[in-house]
Amino acid sequence: NAGVTQTPKFRILKIGQSMTLQCTQDMNHNYMYWYRQDPGMGLKLIYYSVGAGITDKGEVPNGYNVSRSTTEDFPLRLELAAPSQTSVYFCASSPTGLAGVGGEQYFGPGTRLTVT
């Protein structure tokens, strides 16, 4: 199993451009998450999904959109990129909800995004 894969690894955007960060997992996990990581701030949840067709907002959803058409894929869309979205983005998946024996999250390698 490849686990959780993310593309691209690095990207530089100009202000106002849009892009989609790709996330795929091959573990048949129902739960998927998008986080952003900023220095000294830990990880902040952007959006999450508990299954195909179901998504919900996290702590910092503004400026982002997601969709979950399949179990495997959970792309994150940035519309009208802003410098405040410069960050490292991590996708994660989990086989069950967090309050269970299997409730740990498996993380992808991250996408480093710079908006200038």
Place this chain on the structure above:
Amino acid sequence: AQSVSQHNHHVILSEAASLELGCNYSYGGTVNLFWYVQYPGQHLQLLLKYFSGDPLVKGIKGFEAEFIKSKFSFNLRKPSVQWSDTAEYFCAVNAAAAGNKLTFGGGTRVLVKP
């Protein structure tokens, strides 16, 4: 809203020293607790987790953590660190009432000098 505090942003140790990283959370109800580690250039990996039962939890690579409910704490410990423990460590909390969301602390960067 729940919050998670990690007291030390940076820790520098020599090999064989003992390590203790503090983690406190603000939620008063049932919680599930996690410690993740991020080695340089790598993605986050789970070190250990607590759901219920024995409040002293043992994880991988000789790490352990103790849940003290009365102090809202989940401190991470390792009796003798190695250079390879150089990493950033994150405490994370899931409040049962929050569903399937994790709240992360700000992280502690640990540098172990050989």
